[in-house]
Amino acid sequence: MGDAVVIEIAGAGTGEDEWAPFLAGLDLPSFTPAPLGTSGLVVVSPHPDDEILGLGGLLSMLDRRITLVAVTDGEASHPGSTVYRPQQLAQLRRGETRAALARLGVEADIVYCGQPDGGIDEDALVDELGRQLTADHWCFVSWRGDGHPDHEVVGRAAGRAVAAAGSRLVEYPIWAWHWAGPGDPRVPWQRARSIALTPETTRAKEAAIATFRTQIHPLGPDPADAAVLPPHVLARFRRPFEVVFV
Numbered sequence: 001m002g003d004a005v006v007i008e009i010a011g012a013g014t015g016e017d018e019w020a021p022f023l024a025g026l027d028l029p030s031f032t033p034a035p036l037g038t039s040g041l042v043v044v045s046p047h048p049d050d051e052i053l054g055l056g057g058l059l060s061m062l063d064r065r066i067t068l069v070a071v072t073d074g075e076a077s078h079p080g081s082t083v084y085r086p087q088q089l090a091q092l093r094r095g096e097t098r099a100a101l102a103r104l105g106v107e108a109d110i111v112y113c114g115q116p117d118g119g120i121d122e123d124a125l126v127d128e129l130g131r132q133l134t135a136d137h138w139c140f141v142s143w144r145g146d147g148h149p150d151h152e153v154v155g156r157a158a159g160r161a162v163a164a165a166g167s168r169l170v171e172y173p174i175w176a177w178h179w180a181g182p183g184d185p186r187v188p189w190q191r192a193r194s195i196a197l198t199p200e201t202t203r204a205k206e207a208a209i210a211t212f213r214t215q216i217h218p219l220g221p222d223p224a225d226a227a228v229l230p231p232h233v234l235a236r237f238r239r240p241f242e243v244v245f246v
Contacts, residue, residue, distance in 0.1 A: 007037055007147030016178035016235040022182030023194075023243070031170075031193035031244055033061050039168075041066040042132050043108075044158050046150040047117065048093040049212045049229070052100045053237045054172030055244075056205035057197040060104040067132055068108045068151035070097065071125060071154050076117035079217065080224030084214075086117075088092040092214050101206040120153045129161035136167075143171040143245055145186065147179050171245040178237040191245040202240055209234065 043059070043066055045051035051059070059066070073090035084092070094112070101108050107171065113128055115121060133139060139162050142148075144155030155171055162169040173187070180187050197205065209216070216234065219225035 007175075007179045009147060009175050009178055012232055014181050015232065015240075017020065018182055019177065019236065020239075021240075023241075026189065026192070028192050028194035028243070029093050031195050031246065033058065036062075036138055038064075040137040042069060042129070042139045042167075043067070044069045044071065044129065044139065044154055045097075046071050046120070046142050046148070047077070047213055048097040048153040049059045049074070049100070049209075050142055050174055051140075052104075052205070052208050052212070053229075054142070054174055055242060056100070056104060056199075056208050056237075057194050057201045057242050058140075058244075059101075059106050060201050060204045060208075062106065065107045065109065067111060068097075068101070069111045069113065069129065069132060070094075071113045071120060072115050072117040072150065074117055077228050078219060078225055080222075081219055082222045083219040083225055089214060093212075096212045096214065099211040103208040103211060104204050120150055120157075122153050125154065125157040126160045126164075129158055130164060133161055133165040133167045135165060137165065137169060138168045140170045140172060140244075143173045143176060143213070145188070146173055146175050148175045151175065164176070171246075173243065173245070178233065181221065188245055193244055193246050195242040195244065197240050197242065199240075202238075206238065209237065 041049050043183035046103050074093045075090040139158050141158035142151040144152050146152055215229045216227055218227050
């Protein structure tokens with residue numbers, strides 16, 4: 001299938017001080033759990049934490065069981081780590097996901113695909129999602145234009161599986177908040193919708209994010225063990241709302 005678009009994700013990226021006034025001025029239409037009705041919900045996550053960063057608030061507002069498709073175990077987050085081997089990181093990150101869902105009060109059937117972090121087989125993922133989706137499902141997945149190759153492959157695979165099953169697709173951006181800027185024409189703002197979070201929901205999401213200790217704290221003093229999600233990155237996911245593309 002088509003190659004993922006790789007956008008350099010480096011430096012501090014676009015700060016929340018730039019995003020906040022722009023997003024407030026957009027006056028985005030709302031997306032609420034109401035349209036989901038009693039449909040089945042499949043949430044697809046390229047790496048442990050993506051679904052919490054992008055959708056943790058929405059997930060905390062749901063009152064039903066979901067299916068979480070964990071595509072990889074995120075074992076390549078620290079390729080040169082002096083503290084953990086990839087297999088150890090994989091196990092830790094699985095545990096962090098389960099803890100995060102518990103903090104949100106979400107019950108989930110987790111489908112572990114075990115695909116390699118950084119080497120996802122798109123066709124195999126389409127097949128797996130085809131086993132999870134029906135016409136009565138909504139599928140939430142990382143945006144296919146997110147700039148991170150894994151996120152784009154996963155988003156593209158979900159789009160294919162949804163088209164075949166007749167499901168409904170909703171995409172959530174993660175790294176676009178880093179490399180894009182206000183009004184960036186590469187971002188489909190016309191498809192953007194805002195999910196308002198209550199103070200209680202915001203606190204639950206914050207607690208869920210805090211469970212990902214391998215990502216928000218250094219694993220050790222070596223530069224290879226630096227935090228993947230430092231405070232300036234997390235600030236984009238601590239808003240009192242979430243943004244999805246429909």
